[in-house]
Amino acid sequence: MGRWEPNARGRLAEAALELYGERGYEQTTVAEIAKRAGLTERTFFRHYADKREVLFDGSVALQELFVKAVTEAPESAAPIDAIAAGLEAVSKVFVGRREHSRQRQAVIVANAELQERELIKLASMSAGLADALRRRGVAEPAASLTAEAGLAVFKVGFELWIAASEEREMAQVMRESLDELKAVTASG
Amino acid sequence: MGRWEPNARGRLAEAALELYGERGYEQTTVAEIAKRAGLTERTFFRHYADKREVLFDGSVALQELFVKAVTEAPESAAPIDAIAAGLEAVSKVFVGRREHSRQRQAVIVANAELQERELIKLASMSAGLADALRRRGVAEPAASLTAEAGLAVFKVGFELWIAASEEREMAQVMRESLDELKAVTASG
DNA sequence: ACACCTGATGTCAGTTACTGTCATCGCGTA
DNA sequence: TACGCGATGACAGTAACTGACATCAGGTGT
Incomplete structure (x- = not known):
């Protein structure tokens, strides 16, 4: 799960949909999404403007x-x-x-x-x-x-x-x- | 501007509309709205669920x-x-x-x-x-x-x-x- | 007059979304 | 092999929002 796995953006979107479905949108933190995608919170916000946008790619x-x-x-x-x-x-x-x-x-x-x-x-x-x-x-x-x-x-x-x-x-x-x-x- | 001036809710709505108009929504903090209404930030959130709702009373x-x-x-x-x-x-x-x-x-x-x-x-x-x-x-x-x-x-x-x-x-x-x-x- | 109750407000600490800045990494290229 | 560049990490900071508890003004009962 190195720094340069391909398709970071897609991994974030997938992780977000999973987590929002599993435990709900409000109960999911951006840090958790990033972690599941093997990235950091800061990188999430480089790909998506906010926590909602990740569902509307x-x-x-x-x-x-x-x-x-x-x-x-x-x-x-x-x-x-x-x-x-x-x-x-x-x-x-x-x-x-x-x-x-x-x-x-x-x-x-x-x-x-x-x-x-x-x-x-x-x-x-x-x-x-x-x-x-x-x-x-x-x-x-x-x-x-x-x-x-x-x-x-x-x-x-x-x-x-x-x-x-x-x-x-x-x-x-x-x-x-x-x-x-x-x-x-x-x-x- | 004591603790018990009447119509706190209305004062908050008025202050918010003014400030959003003067300097823009994003450039206005809830603390500023509350201050103009003679109240505290915490009281704002007792009357309105969030910073947006104050415009939709x-x-x-x-x-x-x-x-x-x-x-x-x-x-x-x-x-x-x-x-x-x-x-x-x-x-x-x-x-x-x-x-x-x-x-x-x-x-x-x-x-x-x-x-x-x-x-x-x-x-x-x-x-x-x-x-x-x-x-x-x-x-x-x-x-x-x-x-x-x-x-x-x-x-x-x-x-x-x-x-x-x-x-x-x-x-x-x-x-x-x-x-x-x-x-x-x-x-x- | 006095204690008491109640609802609105203040105070304070904490979480989290989001941003700015700079360091670091991996890859391509001259 | 050195260099440059885009993507990522690390870290500090702001502000929206929440929970817990203290405090105040006004009404009520005695």
């Missing part, structure tokens, strides 16, 4: 994927359909990762600080999507509202997918959730 | 009002219309408070930790609204999606209202934002 890549899919949707697609294309793209990333997602989500819902961090990541995604829509020529407040609606579908759809049986595909759940949103907003 | 009451209005909407009202009734009720609370809201929002958007706290308060509202809708007989995931849609309207509408001129009423902004959401989700 992939969020930037996920947002970029989402935004990219919206940006590259056909010009003719309506804003909500561009968002739908983004949801399709994002869903592919989660194929085969349901169990890992469940474990991670269980840790997050057990602690308010982690929920806060999750929410600001989702808000960042919403802002990125609104940007992408604006670049497609969508005006405000339509762009922000469409982005928020898309995130609502993602949030609700994600929870449904986690709770669902193994055969149920995320992309399908997302499509159905979006249809449901369209239904409930289609009054008056 | 009214959030529980606001949520209760929102939920109450949704609950008491006519039985015949569609879910989205019950939410609309809630938005109307909430809007009344903000009459005459635009300047205060601007000041507070400026402090919040300037700091990520405060944004996180704001987001979890809004998420709590969404959960409360979904509950209320379920009690009205709305099934899942329609209840959660309608609640999330309502919160999206509130978020976007609130920012529009803050940026708008003095004559523009929040209730009107909320109505227009909801109509816009209905428009963007009314495709295919």
Whole structure:
């Protein structure tokens, strides 16, 4: 366990998820995470800005994927359909990762600080999507509202997918959730 | 400024908003807030769970009002219309408070930790609204999606209202934002 | 008038997240 | 083989937050 074992960052993320799951987020100290990863507390903070961030390593890549899919949707697609294309793209990333997602989500819902961090990541995604829509020529407040609606579908759809049986595909759940949103907003 | 001046809690909230505005959230210590309120750091933490919570004193009451209005909407009202009734009720609370809201929002958007706290308060509202809708007989995931849609309207509408001129009423902004959401989700 | 009770506050010590600074290590390169 | 450089360790310090206990002001009962 020398100073130069490879992938220090990944070892820290793995150790953190394990410990948060075993004894809870609050009952875990950063020093313990670092020790399990064969590193020191100071090095933890060189890789992650704080004790929460270690659980959200992939969020930037996920947002970029989402935004990219919206940006590259056909010009003719309506804003909500561009968002739908983004949801399709994002869903592919989660194929085969349901169990890992469940474990991670269980840790997050057990602690308010982690929920806060999750929410600001989702808000960042919403802002990125609104940007992408604006670049497609969508005006405000339509762009922000469409982005928020898309995130609502993602949030609700994600929870449904986690709770669902193994055969149920995320992309399908997302499509159905979006249809449901369209239904409930289609009054008056 | 003796030990028993009245309204210690209110004095702390006022001092905190002032200091966060003057020198920023991170550059303000809890000891400084307490000192300006004529109290000690320890007493601050008896009134507020942490350094962020002091800015969110009214959030529980606001949520209760929102939920109450949704609950008491006519039985015949569609879910989205019950939410609309809630938005109307909430809007009344903000009459005459635009300047205060601007000041507070400026402090919040300037700091990520405060944004996180704001987001979890809004998420709590969404959960409360979904509950209320379920009690009205709305099934899942329609209840959660309608609640999330309502919160999206509130978020976007609130920012529009803050940026708008003095004559523009929040209730009107909320109505227009909801109509816009209905428009963007009314495709295919 | 007096002792007593109670809730709010003060005091103090302790833990832990997080930061700044400098020393040290292992590896590649000239 | 000497040197440079990025990653890590070591250490001290700040501030958010907590627990335990003392103290104070005001009300209550006698």
